[in-house]
Structure formats: structure tokens, C-alpha cells
Amino acid sequence: MLDEVNIMINDKTRVISFDKIDDNDFLDAKSKEMIKAFLKIERNYRYALNKMITKIENMDDYCNMSYAHNPIHHTEARLKSPDSIIEKMKRRGYPLTIESLMENLYDVAGMRVICNYINDIYQIVHLISLQKDIKVRLKKDYIVNPKDTGYRSLHIVYEVNVTIFNEEIWVPVEIQFRTLAMDMWASLEHELRYKSKDMVSESEKAHLKRYADSLYEIDLGMQRLYIGKTSGGNSDD
Numbered sequence: 001m002l003d004e005v006n007i008m009i010n011d012k013t014r015v016i017s018f019d020k021i022d023d024n025d026f027l028d029a030k031s032k033e034m035i036k037a038f039l040k041i042e043r044n045y046r047y048a049l050n051k052m053i054t055k056i057e058n059m060d061d062y063c064n065m066s067y068a069h070n071p072i073h074h075t076e077a078r079l080k081s082p083d084s085i086i087e088k089m090k091r092r093g094y095p096l097t098i099e100s101l102m103e104n105l106y107d108v109a110g111m112r113v114i115c116n117y118i119n120d121i122y123q124i125v126h127l128i129s130l131q132k133d134i135k136v137r138l139k140k141d142y143i144v145n146p147k148d149t150g151y152r153s154l155h156i157v158y159e160v161n162v163t164i165f166n167e168e169i170w171v172p173v174e175i176q177f178r179t180l181a182m183d184m185w186a187s188l189e190h191e192l193r194y195k196s197k198d199m200v201s202e203s204e205k206a207h208l209k210r211y212a213d214s215l216y217e218i219d220l221g222m223q224r225l226y227i228g229k230t231s232g233g234n235s236d237d
Contacts, residue, residue, distance in 0.1 A: 154176070
């Protein structure tokens with residue numbers, strides 16, 4: 001269990017010792033109880049995330065050894081902080097209880113897997129599907145069905161089997177699969193909305209959508225080139 005926790009108060013991060021949570025007046029009683037309860041199970045999410053990271057690294061290595069190709073460009077992983085969890089639960093109107101967290105929040109442990117090509121995404125997803133200690137809880141394919149904004153990504157919530165002191169439990173880990181182009185667009189679009197406090201004009205939204213579509217065409221074109229070069233065929237076909 002963590003000894004300290006970071007809490008955002010008035011846009012400033014404060015580090016609070018676990019045994020000092022009750023002494024802080026800027027947290028309401030429900031938030032204090034929620035933080036203490038979460039810190040007792042935080043390791044479950046951390047273990048599940050570490051297990052998924054290792055599995056995906058091994059899959060990338062397997063593809064390199066078997067097909068002389070690394071489908072994954074890089075990965076990112078994080079655990080939601082207690083203040084982020086509380087903020088999201090309050091925003092969505094969920095009760096501040098561990099039971100509510102486990103029922104409603106699937107992204108406490110999260111990853112982004114950034115692949116070189118679109119086909120690489122589905123290859124990694126297929127390899128994950130072969131794992132007996134991982135199962136799919138929720139899937140949203142925004143590559144096949146992009147959002148109106150132009151956002152593209154494959155979101156899958158997996159249930160990861162971990163053993164905690166001889167007890168087997170299933171813990172959710174959300175993974176967002178993207179190509180480099182998709183990730184670049186999503187990161188810059190998020191930055192623009194953050195800087196403008198989400199005040200993006202209709203004209204700007206249309207530009208962002210057009211850029212997303214153009215990047216998707218580039219993704220498809222680069223994939224055709226790669227397939228043509230590695231299969232010995234003509235990439236112009």
C-alpha cells in the first residue's frame with residue numbers, strides 16, 4: 001500500500017501521508033474515506049497493470065522474433081490518482097464508495113499502446129485474445145467507427161487475472177490502441193481544447209475532422225507501402 005498520496009487542491013498538488021488524511025480539513029469526510037479505502041486496494045490495479053505491460057512487451061518481442069517486425073512503437077501506462085478518481089466519480093454522480101468505483105470506473109489502470117500500422121493494432125489485440133488469464137469486458141472500436149470529431153482509437157477494457165495472497169481476482173485495465181498518427185492527432189486536439197477551455201469553434205472542429213481524415217488516409221497509404229515492400233508485391237496495386 002502507498003505511504004503517501006498526491007491530492008490536487010486549488011490547482012496545487014499536496015502530498016499527504018496516509019496516516020494524516022483525517023487531519024486535513026480541505027477534504028470532506030466522504031473523500032477521506034474513499035481515499036483510505038482505495039489505497040487499500042491500489043496494489044490490485046498496480047499488479048494487473050504491471051502484468052499487462054509485461055505481456056504486451058512479450059508479444060512485441062514474439063512478433064519481432066517470428067515475423068521480423070515490431071508492431072508496437074511504444075507504450076504508456078498510468079494509475080489514476082485518488083483525486084482524479086474522486087473528481088470523475090463526483091462529475092458522473094457516482095457514490096463515493098469502493099463498490100461504486102469497482103462497478104463504474106474501468107480506467108483506474110490504463111495503458112496506451114501506440115502501433116506503427118493499423119494492422120499491427122489488430123494483430124496485438126488478437127494475441128491478447130489468446131491469453132487464458134485475460135478476458136474482454138468492454139470494447140469500442142473508434143477506428144472502424146470514428147467519433148464525429150474525427151477521433152480514432154480502439155478502446156478495450158480487459159479483465160486481468162491476478163493472485164493476491166493465494167486469492168485470484170479479476171481487475172480491469174483499459175487499453176487505448178492507436179497508430180502514431182492517431183495518437184498525434186488525439187494529443188494535439190486535447191491540447192487545443194485544454195488551452196481554449198473546450199471553446200472550439202465550428203470552423204475549427206471542421207478543420208480538426210478534416211485533418212483526422214487526412215491522417216487516416218496517410219495511415220492506410222503507409223500500411224499499403226509496408227505490405228508491398230515486405231510481401232514482394234507492388235505497393236501501387
